[in-house]
Every structure is written in structure tokens, then in C-alpha cells.
Amino acid sequence: SQKIEQNSEALNIQEGKTATLTCNYTNYSPAYLQWYRQDPGRGPVFLLLIRENEKEKRKERLKVTFDTTLKQSLFHITASQPADSATYLCALVPFYTGRRALTFGSGTRLQVQP
Amino acid sequence: KAGVTQTPRYLIKTRGQQVTLSCSPISGHRSVSWYQQTPGQGLQFLFEYFSETQRNKGNFPGRFSGRQFSNSRSEMNVSTLELGDSALYLCASSLGTGGSGETQYFGPGTRLLVL
Numbered sequence: 121s122q123k124i125e126q127n128s129e130a131l132n133i134q135e136g137k138t139a140t141l142t143c144n145y146t147n148y149s150p151a152y153l154q155w156y157r158q159d160p161g162r163g164p165v166f167l168l169l170i171r172e173n174e175k176e177k178r179k180e181r182l183k184v185t186f187d188t189t190l191k192q193s194l195f196h197i198t199a200s201q202p203a204d205s206a207t208y209l210c211a212l213v214p215f216y217t218g219r220r221a222l223t224f225g226s227g228t229r230l231q232v233q234p
Numbered sequence: 235k236a237g238v239t240q241t242p243r244y245l246i247k248t249r250g251q252q253v254t255l256s257c258s259p260i261s262g263h264r265s266v267s268w269y270q271q272t273p274g275q276g277l278q279f280l281f282e283y284f285s286e287t288q289r290n291k292g293n294f295p296g297r298f299s300g301r302q303f304s305n306s307r308s309e310m311n312v313s314t315l316e317l318g319d320s321a322l323y324l325c326a327s328s329l330g331t332g333g334s335g336e337t338q339y340f341g342p343g344t345r346l347l348v349l
Contacts, residue, residue, distance in 0.1 A: 154337075163238075163324050163340030164277070209277065221267070221290045222338065224277035 122147045126210060126225035133200055134233050141195040141228045143210035148223075150212040153186055153193050158207045158227065167208075168195075200232045236261065238327050238341035246347045252313040255344045257325030259306050265289075265330030266308040267338060268300060271322040283308050284330045312346075320348045 125144045133139050143153070151172055156164035170177045170186045170193070177184045183196040197204050207229045211222040239258045247253050259266050267290075268280040279292040283302035300310040306327075312319055322345050326338035 156340075161342075161345075163326075163343050166337050166339065169337065211277075221279040221282060221292060222269075222277075223279065224269075226276040 122223070124148070124210065124212060124223060124225040126208075126228045128226055128228070130229040130231055132231045132233060135201060137200055139197040139200045139204065139230055139232070141208050141210075141230065143193040143195070143225055145191050145212060148191070148212055148214065150188075150214060152213040153184075154211045154213070154222065155182075155184055155193075155195050156209045156211060156224075158209060164209055197230075200230075202232045202234050205230055205232050238325055238339055240323075240325050240341040240344050242344060243342065244345045244347075246349065247315050248349050249315055249317060251315050252311060253315060253346060254309055254311045255323055255325075255346075257308045257310075257327075257341060259308070259325075259327030260339055263327040263329055263339070264306050265328045265336075266302055266306065267326045267328075268308070268310050269324040269326065269340075270294070271324060271343070272320075277324070280310065315348045317348050320346060322346075 123146045154169045155167045157167055158164045168177055168179055168184045170184050181198045185194045207227040209224050209227040211224045241256045265284045267282040269277050271277045280294055281300050282290040286302045297313045302308045322343040324343045325341045328336045328338045
């Protein structure tokens, strides 16, 4: 069956360090992979999208990689700040034209210590 | 531009009742998707509406239904509520014409508690 796995354990890092979050998937042929941030009691906020033919995408302090051979995406936050503390979700869009149904991983909670 | 709004924000119901949740998308967006979020199952896709038609449907029982109006506002209804329906219900809007990778914008959600 299709599965998306994110590290369920919280990631604790020191301010200024680089946070790296992992998203692994099986039995999927995703066309797109998206990363979202979710704060407690709020809806997810879109951060980055990467296509299956792209290896890397950057936006300010954020970087996403997408390895379709390893079936893995890595999400990096450089120079992390306490304000980056949140749950980060990866979401896949299968390779079906027009299908907007996102399939989410369970999310990884990031805690940045000052 | 105003973001996606959902009403009500919080709701308490008892088993067997039914509930209707409302979502107003971002102005100009024609696609509205609904998701259920629970601690155990995470975020799961319910259905998507575009131009008043259901375009995609997730793996939920028929007790979960929705509709979309001509102004793109959407409602979802859950009949015969069960305890397991307690969740955060999220609505997301997008233009609806940009292909599968189109960015979706989520609302703050409606927290439903079934007693």
C-alpha cells in the first residue's frame, strides 16, 4: 500500500543550526511533492513545491531536495530560529492529471532552542 | 486578499447528530478541498469541488458529503455523527485550473468534538 513516512519524533536543535527533515514514500509515483508548515490550532501553510524532474528547490533559508530513486525528500532550514518551531508536513500529489488530492505524511515537529 | 475562512471554528455535537461546516475560499479560487485531521490518522483528503461539481473523492463513508455554491463557497455535512468523527476539519482553496501541483491555501479549520 502507499505510504508516506516522516520522522514522528520531534527534532530539537539549537538556534543557528541547520534543521533537516526527512520524507520517505513507498508505492508512489508522485508528480509533485510539497512541504507545509503547521502551527498548533491552525491550518497548514504552503512553503515549497518541487516537481519530480527537479532535484533541488530553494526559497530564502529553505531548501528542498527530491530523489525519486531513493523515494525521499529532504527539507532543510538553515540558520534556524525559535520562530521556525512548528510541525512540518510533506505532501505528495500522485501522477494523475488534475488530481488535487494531497496525501500528507504525519509531520515532524521541530523545536528550535534559543 | 482575504484568506480562506471557515465557520464555525469550534463545535460540540453528540453522537447521532449531524453537522454542517462552511468554507469561503480566497476570492477568485474555484476549487475547494476538504481534509480531516486527527492525531491518529493525520491529514486525510475528503473531497474536492470545482465549479459546483465534486471532482475528486477520498476514502470516507457516505455520511460525509459536501457541496459547492455558484460563488465557490462550500459546505460539508457529516450525518449520524460518531465519536471517531472528532477532528479538525480543514478546507483548502486553489484556482482549480493550474494542474495537479497547484498550491492550496488552507483555512484555520473547524474543531469538531463529538460526545
